[in-house]
Amino acid sequence: MEGLETEIAEWRDFIARALEGQEVEELEGHLRDQIADLTKAGLTDDEAFLVAVRRIGGVDDLSREFAREHSGRLWRQLVVSDDEESPKSRWPVTLAFAMAAAITIQVARLAAGFPAEESSWLTRNLSLLVLPFLAGYFAWRRRLAPLHWLFALAPFVVAAAVVNLYPFVAGGSTELLVAAHLPVAVWFVVAYPYMGGAPGSHERRMDYVRFTGEWLIYYVLIALGGGVLLGLTTLILEPAGVDSELIVEWALPSGAAGAVVVAAWLVEAKQRVVENMAPALTMVFSPLFAVMLVGSAVVYAVTGLGGAFDRELLGVFDLMMVVVLGLVLYGVCARDPSKPPGWTDRIQLVAMAGALVLDLMVLGVMIARISELGFTPNRTAALGLNLVLLVALSGTALLTARFLKRDSTIHRLERWQTGYLPVFAVWAAVVVVVLPPLFGFV
Amino acid sequence: MLTWYRRCVIVQIDKDLVAASATPLVLAILAEGDSYGYAILRRVRRLSAGEIEWTDGMLYPLLHRLHRLGYVATEWRASPEGRRRRYYTITEEGRRALTRRRSQWATVTRALDDVWGRFVVLPFAGA
Numbered sequence: 001m002e003g004l005e006t007e008i009a010e011w012r013d014f015i016a017r018a019l020e021g022q023e024v025e026e027l028e029g030h031l032r033d034q035i036a037d038l039t040k041a042g043l044t045d046d047e048a049f050l051v052a053v054r055r056i057g058g059v060d061d062l063s064r065e066f067a068r069e070h071s072g073r074l075w076r077q078l079v080v081s082d083d084e085e086s087p088k089s090r091w092p093v094t095l096a097f098a099m100a101a102a103i104t105i106q107v108a109r110l111a112a113g114f115p116a117e118e119s120s121w122l123t124r125n126l127s128l129l130v131l132p133f134l135a136g137y138f139a140w141r142r143r144l145a146p147l148h149w150l151f152a153l154a155p156f157v158v159a160a161a162v163v164n165l166y167p168f169v170a171g172g173s174t175e176l177l178v179a180a181h182l183p184v185a186v187w188f189v190v191a192y193p194y195m196g197g198a199p200g201s202h203e204r205r206m207d208y209v210r211f212t213g214e215w216l217i218y219y220v221l222i223a224l225g226g227g228v229l230l231g232l233t234t235l236i237l238e239p240a241g242v243d244s245e246l247i248v249e250w251a252l253p254s255g256a257a258g259a260v261v262v263a264a265w266l267v268e269a270k271q272r273v274v275e276n277m278a279p280a281l282t283m284v285f286s287p288l289f290a291v292m293l294v295g296s297a298v299v300y301a302v303t304g305l306g307g308a309f310d311r312e313l314l315g316v317f318d319l320m321m322v323v324v325l326g327l328v329l330y331g332v333c334a335r336d337p338s339k340p341p342g343w344t345d346r347i348q349l350v351a352m353a354g355a356l357v358l359d360l361m362v363l364g365v366m367i368a369r370i371s372e373l374g375f376t377p378n379r380t381a382a383l384g385l386n387l388v389l390l391v392a393l394s395g396t397a398l399l400t401a402r403f404l405k406r407d408s409t410i411h412r413l414e415r416w417q418t419g420y421l422p423v424f425a426v427w428a429a430v431v432v433v434v435l436p437p438l439f440g441f442v
Numbered sequence: 443m444l445t446w447y448r449r450c451v452i453v454q455i456d457k458d459l460v461a462a463s464a465t466p467l468v469l470a471i472l473a474e475g476d477s478y479g480y481a482i483l484r485r486v487r488r489l490s491a492g493e494i495e496w497t498d499g500m501l502y503p504l505l506h507r508l509h510r511l512g513y514v515a516t517e518w519r520a521s522p523e524g525r526r527r528r529y530y531t532i533t534e535e536g537r538r539a540l541t542r543r544r545s546q547w548a549t550v551t552r553a554l555d556d557v558w559g560r561f562v563v564l565p566f567a568g569a
Contacts, residue, residue: 026479026502026528029521033480034498057497409512409535 004045008032011053019062031056091265093140098261101133102254109253120175124163127183130257131190132156137261138193141268148197155189159432166436174377174436181381181431187212188425205418206333211267213330214274217281218263226255279334283344286331289324290347293354300361314382317362321389324355328396329417332410341404349404352397359390377439381431388427392420460494464504466543467494472514472532473540479505479528505530513539 008031016024031052038048056062108129112119132153139152163182168175194211195204230251234244267274328348335344363386370379399416402408471477471485479501486494508514513536521527532540 022528023502023506025526027499029478029525029527030480030483030498030502032523032525055498057499062499062503409510411510411512 004035004049007046007049015062027056027062090141090269094137094261094265097133097137097140098258098265101130101261102258104129104133105253105257106250120168120170120179121164123179124168124175124182125160126179127186128156128160128163130260131183131186133257134260134264135190135193137264138190139197142193142196144193144197148193151197152189152193155192156186159186159189162433166441168436168441172442174439174441177377177381177435178432181428185425185428185432188422188428202415202418205421206414209329209418209421210333211264213326213334214267214278215263217274217278218266219259222259222263223256226252226259230255278330282327282331282334286327286344286347286351289327290351290354293320293324293351293358297354297357297361300358314362314366317358318382318385318389321355321359321386321393324351325389325392325396328352328400332414332417335410341406341410345400345404349397349400352393352400356390356393356397359386359393362386363390377435377442380439381435384427384431388423392417392423395420460496463494463547464496465508466540466547468501468504468508469513469532469536469540469543472530473537476529476531478530482530508536511539512536 008028011031012024012028015027019027034052034055035045035048038051039045043051108125109122112122114122135152135156139149144152159182163178166178168178191205191208194208195201198204230248233247233251237247238244328351331344331348363383366379366383366386370383373379395416396413399408399413403410403413467486467489468482471482471489477485482505483496483498483501486496505514505516509516509530513533514530515533517529517531518526519529
């Protein structure tokens with residue numbers, strides 16, 4: 001009997017490498033039931049153990065099957081099946097992509113006349129100088145066929161043509177709007193190579209959302225580390241008479257561009273780290289955001305929005321709404337789908353309710369202003385963004401509420417969210433492509 | 443002879459067919475009452491007289507998928523031996539899915555029966 005227990009313990013440790021705690025417990029229960037039945041039928045402990053283990057199947061197959069089911073752990077499937085190439089052998093190519101992005105940004109800057117002039121051309125094209133390398137990196141990682149490489153990179157060419165052939169009035173608001181919306185549209189373009197050239201499925205989209213959140217975390221961490229490094233460098237070299245501003249001016253853009261690729265590499269190479277950290281961060285910040293949103297909703301409901309309302313505040317409001325939505329979206333995709341509704345879901349609902357109230361107030365003010373003064377590029381873009389956000393927030397809030405009442409499943413909420421994602425991409429693309437000619441490029 | 447024939451059939455049941463029938467089979471078993479993984483497998487074996495062979499472990503990813511889709515609810519209960527055991531209960535959504543699958547399968551088998559009814563002799567039929 002003792003021998004059997006040791007054998008079971010060893011087997012449990014072995015499968016625990018690839019599976020989660022509850023799955024291991026469930027499988028162990030299964031193994032023990034099977035062994036009990038087999039020994040009752042006359043087999044010895046050893047024989048029964050061997051047969052039972054054999055029947056449960058190989059750990060590789062099992063973990064792959066589980067990984068497919070919990071698509072969030074898709075990386076494990078990659079890890080399991082990617083035998084011929086270890087993560088270590090990937091970093092030189094990754095580094096090459098990062099370096100290419102870093103060098104491109106410097107070349108473009110010099111071509112734009114840096115440091116003699118501040119170029120709006122550079123601001124407008126910034127995302128097109130960096131993100132193609134991220135797309136290329138994923139196209140290489142996912143081993144896309146040549147035709148899919150073409151599909152992955154063609155949107156960048158189209159975007160570059162649009163952004164550079166439009167006769168923008170220098171310093172006009174449409175140009176600024178394009179600079180703000182193009183990165184969003186282009187980020188969705190990167191989704192294509194990320195998904196391995198097979199777009200569309202709900203699980204893949206969810207993976208991309210998760211990737212975006214985790215990439216952001218890594219990027220912020222790298223930025224913090226980079227800031228410390230730059231600060232120390234200037235402190236050390238200043239006494240030697242080196243112009244510290246020069247160092248920052250040249251190192252910062254390259255670092256920021258290269259970090260885009262490096263962060264993406266880290267998300268996949270060090271998945272476990274961020275996988276544990278991200279839900280914790282969501283858990284910490286969701287309540288804080290909920291308090292902040294409800295607080296501001298109350299404040300503005302009392303004081304009214306009209307007086308304090310200007311263009312900057314509008315931008316802040318929109319940014320906040322995007323952050324809340326991102327937090328909720330990320331919170332949903334990072335949560336364990338098998339868990340029943342809990343307090344985090346309730347807090348997120350509160351945060352969404354606060355954001356909804358604020359969004360409605362903003363919309364009211366904006367519509368009043370538009371009916372009084374007419375459409376401008378800025379007002380149109382802001383109105384559209386707020387409407388897109390309003391639908392996203394109310395839909396998510398409604399489904400969360402139904403999920404809390406156990407009227408609906410988390411799965412339906414996930415599906416609704418991933419189904420709505422293209423709307424953001426389309427709106428960003430509309431602002432980039434349609435809005436400027438509509439308003440005469442002013 | 444019979445065992446040989448049976449082994450032959452086991453090998454012949456197409457993987458895709460086993461996969462396609464797994465969901466309705468599990469849902470139907472759960473519609474009879476709450477159950478846990480090992481008992482579900484035992485029931486499948488008995489129902490098919492051992493002809494539908496699953497790799498035991500594969501049942502669990504399937505059960506988790508059904509759970510995510512909202513077709514089943516789960517709960518840890520204590521087994522008579524004092525261990526924890528994960529029980530699965532079919533939900534209303536699951537029952538609806540089962541009804542849907544059932545009518546789909548009925549259509550398929552009816553169509554197959556119609557076609558095959560014209561050929562009287564099946565290979566191995568006399569074994």
